[in-house]
Amino acid sequence: MFSLTPVVRNLLILNVAFFLVDIYVINLTPGFALRSFMSPAFMPYQFVTYMFLHGNFGHLLSNMFGLFIFGPLLERVWGPKRFVFFYFFTGIGAGLLFSGINYFEISQLREAAQTYTAYPTPDGLIDFLSQHAKGFYQANLDFVNQFEENPTNPTYIKDSVDFVNALYQREVNIPMVGASGAIFGILMAFGLLFPNTELFLLFFPFPIKAKYFVTFYGLYELYAGIQNAQSDNVAHFAHLGGMLFAFIILQYWNSQSKKFY
Structure with missing residues (x-):
């Protein structure tokens, strides 16, 4: 036994x-x-x-x-x-x-988030999502398309910056x-x-x-x-x-x- x-x-x-x-x-x-x-x-x-x-x-x-x-x-x-x-x-x-x-991974994400925050553009958002958050790209495709159509709209710019920073905060606080x-x-x-x-x-x-x-x-x-x-x-x-x-x-x-x- x-x-x-x-x-x-x-x-x-x-x-x-x-x-x-x-x-x-x-x-x-x-x-x-x-x-x-x-x-x-x-x-x-x-x-x-x-x-x-x-x-x-x-x-x-x-x-x-x-x-x-x-x-x-x-x-x-x-x-x-x-x-x-x-x-x-x-x-x-x-x-x-x-x-x-x-x-190492979070440092790269933070640097990318800081870069995007300094220069928020539709292309920059697409690059950020494709490199650091592929799983979020399809879920936010409508917003990305609207941002591409209105690249100077302050609301879209602010929302995109908030999204990127929220994603960084989410990743840095995931517990193991x-x-x-x-x-x-x-x-x-x-x-x-x-x-x-x-x-x-x-x-x-x-x-x-x-x-x-x-x-x-x-x-x-x-x-x-x-x-x-x-x-x-x-x-x-x-x-x-x-x-x-x-x-x-x-x-x-x-x-x-x-x-x-």
Whole structure:
């Protein structure tokens, strides 16, 4: 019979408890989700607290399922203290990588918004939307067409500037939540420590070795992160960050002991 280890059990309880408090008692997201470095709501402690918040039940279930399946074996191999360190190291590392890339993207968006605000024109608005907000172009096509027909109309100019600035404010204040970074770190560690273990997955009709599953999943996350689809609200670079920091700490631990643990 499958048995939970102490740290995994406590992490499951904490994540479920925070989810229930967030949904039914008080909204924790405004203060404890991870914000952009450029957001006035950013606080350093959010690199820890964001790991215990989830967007919905499905988000929570998928992360806790990964922790439930892969976490206990790693805790038995490493012991509770090292497992706790690994969990927070990869989770915080995931937040750092995500925040670094987010800072680069938001900086570009802010510069584009400032440029447009200084020189608002229909062509400038089209360029801004096509480069930074493709998903909003079709939704605002009527306004763009009317602005093109009345390029000197002060109302259209003001509305376009307000729209661009509102879009920037929206992007800079989008919160990031979830234990996914730490879970992907656990998945990476499992693939490295037990590479030939065969996994039976619901969406695969045949067993796949852990090393191949981790490799394919990592490549998919990299592809999805680079694509950066407007409708995609998954923090793919946080997932990659968890895997990257897992690889780093495993390599360091391995260099300290031939047996690794």
